[in-house]
Amino acid sequence: MEAKQNELGLSKLRESASDPETNPADRRAAADLLAEAGAIADAVPALITAGRDLMDAGDVENARACFVRAFELDPKNYDALFEIGRTDLAEGHREDALAKFVDVLRKTNLRHLPALFETGCLYEGLGKFDEAILAFKRIVERDKTHVDGLEHLGRVHQSKNLKPDAVKYYNLSAEAAFEAKQYDDARRCSSAALALEPDNAKAKAMQAGVKALAGEAPVILVPKPQEKAPPAPPIAVAAAIPAPKPTPVAAATPVAVAPAPQPTAPRTPPVAAAPAPQQVPAPAPPAAAAPDLHTTSTSLSAEVFLLEQQSEAMSRLAQAQSEVAQTYKKRLAMEEEIKTAKAALESLERDRANVELSLSELTSRVETATKAKAAEDAVLAQLSSNIQKVRDELEALSSLPAEIESIKGKCAAVSGQVAKANEVLAGSHARAEKVLTDSGAVETALKDLQSKFAATRQGADAVESQLIGLLEQTRGAHTAAKGAVGQVADMKTAVASLEALNAQLDSARAQLETESKRITAKQADTATALERVEAIRSARGSTDANAAAVPASAAESAAAKKTNGAARGPASAGSDALIAEGDSFRAARNAGAAIEKYRAAIAQDSSNADARYRLGLALSDLGKSDDAISALKPLESDKAYGILAQTAVADVLRASGDLDGAEAQLSKALEATGYPEEHYRHALYSLAGLHEGKGDPDSLGLALWSYEEILAGDPGFADVAARVANIKAVLAAPSARNGAK
Secondary structure, three states, X not given: OHHHHHXXXXXXXXXXXXXXXXXXXXXXXXHHHHHHOOOHHHHHHHHHXXXXXXXXXXXXXXXXXXXXXXXXXXXXXXXXXXXXXXXXXXXXXXXXHHHHHHHXXXXXXXXXXXXHHHHHHHHHHXXXXXXXXXXXXXXXXXXXXXXXXXXXXXXXXXXXXXXXXXXXHHHHHHHXXXXXXXHHXXXXXXXXXXXXXXXXXXXXXXXXXXXXXXXXXXXXXXXXXXXXXXXXXXXXXXXXXXXXXXXXXXXXXXXXOOOOOOOOOOOOOOOOOXXXXXXXXXXXXXXXXXXXXXXXXXXXXXXXXXXXXXXXXXXXXXXXXXXXXXXXXXXXXXXXXXXXXXXXXXXXXXXXXXXXXXXXXXHHHHHHHHHHHHHHHHHHHHHHHHHHHHHHXXXXXXXXXXXXXXXXXXXXXXXXXXXXXXXXXXXXXXHHHHHHHOOOOOHHHHHHHHHHHHHHHHHHHHHHXXXXXXXXXXXXXXXXXXXXXXXXXXXXXXXXXXXXXXXXXXXXXXXXXXXXXXXXXXXXXXXXXXXXHHHHHHHHHOOOHHHHHOOXXXXXXXXXXXXXXXXXXXXXXXXXXXXXXXXXXXHOOOHHHXXXXXXXXXXXXXXXXXXXHHHHHHHHHOOOHHHHHHHHHHXXXXXXXXXXXXHHHHHHHHHOOOHHHHHHHHHHHHHOOXXXXXXXXXXXXXXXXXXXXXXXXXXXHHHHHHHHHHHHHOXXXXXXXXXXXXXXXXXXXXXXXXXXX
């Protein structure tokens, strides 16, 4: 219950502290109670609101107490510190106020717009117009519709006699005020612009718009030069919070500013919203006021002059940025040249790819035609086999009529036998009837006749069964004959189809011959195009006309070195053996033993470039950068190891952290002429690795271009293909695009 009552009481205190109808004293008391209850988040805003209400009422002392209490409760609430500075300003303590404003700006990284505005007003009042411009510009950079900031920029530029800039900012302030429906401010700012430039179209249009909204006639009246401008508010107090009583110093500052101040007249603060320029000499301030301003500006602490120092730094930064911009322009020009060269290379690569694609298409067509021809041959073979089978069946059917005639003969014979049997039967019947007419006289003869008749009947039944069998055979033969006739018709149809298919095959063979001729012509064109591509590539890849005379492969280079070694005399045999031993030790990662062998070889033959080059590599393996460079430097002009030695020196410099020196060394190596193409690829590979190690998108692009150049000449060179794929994957990632931005 107690907790519920406490929560209810806190809720009522919050309502009282946030109620706009609560008077400042009650709001302050409610905030104190909230603070005692631990509700700091509710107490601090209430104290700041109460302090602002007290400032509006002119009670600066109690307002300060509210702000100080709020800052004590929440030292990170910079609004409270800013309000304390405003109370200092209202009491005439400019240096204290400026120190607090600067403290707020430092802690908020110049993002507290009210503190920026008050600081700009103070610098404007002290005549430090450059610092004031810097402060007000920071305001309008963050809020392009800040009416007071734009107006003060116009006033400060007017004080510096920069009329075009002053008119621009007055017009911007008027437009912002008009959009915010602050028509009085819009009228005042446009009048100030017309006072400096009576024919300004924007200011005239703004005056007409404001008067049209006010129901006045859209006529712009320019005040007479004798009219005096109304006094400006004191600069020591912000426009939104008037001070109860201006101090003597603040009261002396607002004077009318002449469009072009005299050199002998003391500089005075600008006047807010003067309706017309007035060529009135600035009245001299009281005798005690001028020393006070000077004393105030010289007695400020280091933090107070933070913005002054920042202004100087910004000026130097602008100069540096100008130099950087010039350098960047040069870099862009170089990049454009690189892009042009790369585009030309890509065009050649595309042409080659198109030719290769055409060749692959032609090859595919030839393979398809070959397969089609093989399939057609198989079909023809199958058709020939089917035709032969049909012919065999036709030959078998040719003997069918003879068999039919034989069956007919058998049927005729059977018919004759049946007729004879019928005649015998008829005779028997006659005799039986004759016997029967005898009245029982010849019973025995009758019995005999009956037995004969039964035997004859059995014979007749046997003959009948034979006749029935023959009839069935005849019917089967007839049916087979009909089927054979149908098969003959089907065979005739099949033969006609085969003849049509044979005609189609002849047509396909003719088309195949035509396509073969066209493919042969295409192959000739492709070979010509490939010869042109190779000619272009060789023209691009050759560095000097003499390079054609140098061996292009490592094997030829090694053979040339062996020949040179043999020409040096018998001493080279021992040095070559020492070099071979050193190579074995170095392959076994025993660089120290390898160095001893190489040095022994050099001791036997001081002109042995092979031993000196390997010595430099072994010293580099041990991390002895200076010794390695000393060993490799004499070989930079060597006809066999010039580029390789310079590449090795660049690798040593890169390993020691001197990337610029390594890049310069590699560039020098690539400019040399008269060396094998393989040596240039080694130098280009090291340069690409250096750019790849930097990691930024531009360097990765240069590395990708270098690796692709190597691939164009030697697709199997080291791990170039894998590196190209890796760089493309990195450049395609979103992080790289953002980083590029």
